[in-house]
Amino acid sequence: MRWLKIISAAGSVALGSTAAVLMVPSCFPDPALAQQDSSRVDSLQPGAAQADSAKREPGDSLEAAQQGASPFPGNDTLVKTFSENRPLNKLDRVIPTHAFRPGEKLTFTVRWKFIKAGEATMEVRDIVNLRDGVPAYHIVSTAQSAKFFDAFYKVRDEVETFLDARGLFSWKYNKRLREGGYKFDLLVDYDQANGIAQIERIRYESDEPLKVRNQERFELEIPEYVLDVLSAFYYVRTQELKIGEPIYMANHDNKRVYQLQVIIQRKERVKVDAGTFDCIMVQPRLLGEAIFKQKGELWVWLTDDEYKIPVQMKSAVAVGSITTELKKIEGVPNPIPAKVK
Numbered sequence: 001m002r003w004l005k006i007i008s009a010a011g012s013v014a015l016g017s018t019a020a021v022l023m024v025p026s027c028f029p030d031p032a033l034a035q036q037d038s039s040r041v042d043s044l045q046p047g048a049a050q051a052d053s054a055k056r057e058p059g060d061s062l063e064a065a066q067q068g069a070s071p072f073p074g075n076d077t078l079v080k081t082f083s084e085n086r087p088l089n090k091l092d093r094v095i096p097t098h099a100f101r102p103g104e105k106l107t108f109t110v111r112w113k114f115i116k117a118g119e120a121t122m123e124v125r126d127i128v129n130l131r132d133g134v135p136a137y138h139i140v141s142t143a144q145s146a147k148f149f150d151a152f153y154k155v156r157d158e159v160e161t162f163l164d165a166r167g168l169f170s171w172k173y174n175k176r177l178r179e180g181g182y183k184f185d186l187l188v189d190y191d192q193a194n195g196i197a198q199i200e201r202i203r204y205e206s207d208e209p210l211k212v213r214n215q216e217r218f219e220l221e222i223p224e225y226v227l228d229v230l231s232a233f234y235y236v237r238t239q240e241l242k243i244g245e246p247i248y249m250a251n252h253d254n255k256r257v258y259q260l261q262v263i264i265q266r267k268e269r270v271k272v273d274a275g276t277f278d279c280i281m282v283q284p285r286l287l288g289e290a291i292f293k294q295k296g297e298l299w300v301w302l303t304d305d306e307y308k309i310p311v312q313m314k315s316a317v318a319v320g321s322i323t324t325e326l327k328k329i330e331g332v333p334n335p336i337p338a339k340v341k
Contacts, residue, residue: 088193089224093167098306099237102126102137103331106309108324109273110143118145118155120324122310124234124331127165130172135165141230155179161231164192168235170252173228181206186254190222197222197252222257226250229260236262237308241280243267261285269340270301270312273327276340277311278304303338 105123109116120143127135138160145155157179162172175186183204190197197220205211227235227249239247241264251260263283270279279301298315302308309332313324329336 089195091164091167091169091192091224093169093225095166095168095235095238097165097168097238099308100124100137100234101331105328105330106326107328107330108310108313109327111323111325113320116146117149117322118143120144122233128162130162134171136162136171137165137234138162139230139234153180159230161228163231163234167225168227168231168238169225170228170231173230173252183210188228188252190226190252192222192224192226195222195224196220197226199254201254218255220252220255220257222252223250226252226257227260228252232260233310236282236284237302241282241302241308243280265299267304268301272312272325274311274325274329277301277309277336278338278340279311280304280308303336305337307332307336307338309336309338 108120110118125138140160143157158176173188177184185202187200201216203214247262265281301312315322
């Protein structure tokens with residue numbers, strides 16, 4: 001049975017690296033990192049877990065609402081604790097978007113060496129109206145472990161963002177982690193006009209049904225047009241990528257705001273289950289928490305055309321290299337220019 005334990009441990013590490021590959025920190029986190037995050041949340045006072053009644057907005061935690069945890073307050077209930085004299089951000093940026101559209105769904109296989117560790121998806125579900133009728137892309141990324149690993153470390157994670165359809169910046173970001181006995185929600189509401197993010201972290205007990213273990217709410221000052229890590233991925237897809245010219249953007253993750261740098265490396269041809277594509281290889285450098293702090297590096301191959309579809313992603317970890325490969329494309333107009341016939 002020793003070989004089974006080795007494979008299981010390696011599979012868990014592979015799942016822990018999928019977050020970096022998909023640019024969503026903590027989705028399939030390294031178990032050790034998840035434990036570190038757990039210790040931070042558990043240090044909160046028990047009284048912080050009291051439930052409140054609040055109107056649910058699109059993307060709020062349904063499970064939290066059903067189990068008595070306080071869902072994240074709606075956009076209209078933000079409490080402004082920063083200076084009332086601060087001028088409002090104009091938010092007049094306009095970025096043409098031809099790279100993706102509602103209905104696009106990308107499915108990936110996650111592998112550690114020859115072993116399939118899990119599957120992940122990235123989907124532009126639709127365009128919804130948020131505050132004052134502002135249209136936003138509703139984008140969802142999911143990740144789940146393969147059946148073999150479900151017995152050891154079952155993963156069923158979901159991350160969603162609401163990306164302004166006109167200026168491509170974040171309005172809401174929700175992360176729902178279900179990894180073995182580790183269950184955690186991160187809910188973020190971005191008041192872009194006032195430069196404030198209101199954040200809620202909820203840690204649940206390991207048993208079912210869900211019961212709040214600890215809960216924390218806080219506000220964070222944010223720069224104009226800040227992006228969460230999932231929306232940042234889609235923002236990059238809209239940009240002109242030139243070899244040797246990095247792209248920078250304001251990025252938010254948990255309790256920190258920092259610059260995300262994406263280095264445009266070179267052009268390569270890549271073959272995956274979805275086909276063979278001419279690609280541009282980029283290297284994101286994210287200075288936030290979780291998986292990006294590992295010693296390994298991350299590479300992403302995007303189609304060298306107007307769609308910039310992620311085709312392949314690789315992340316180096318202690319036990320080897322984790323590869324995420326595109327296996328299915330839905331909702332993208334054909335022909336795809338970068339696909340080799």
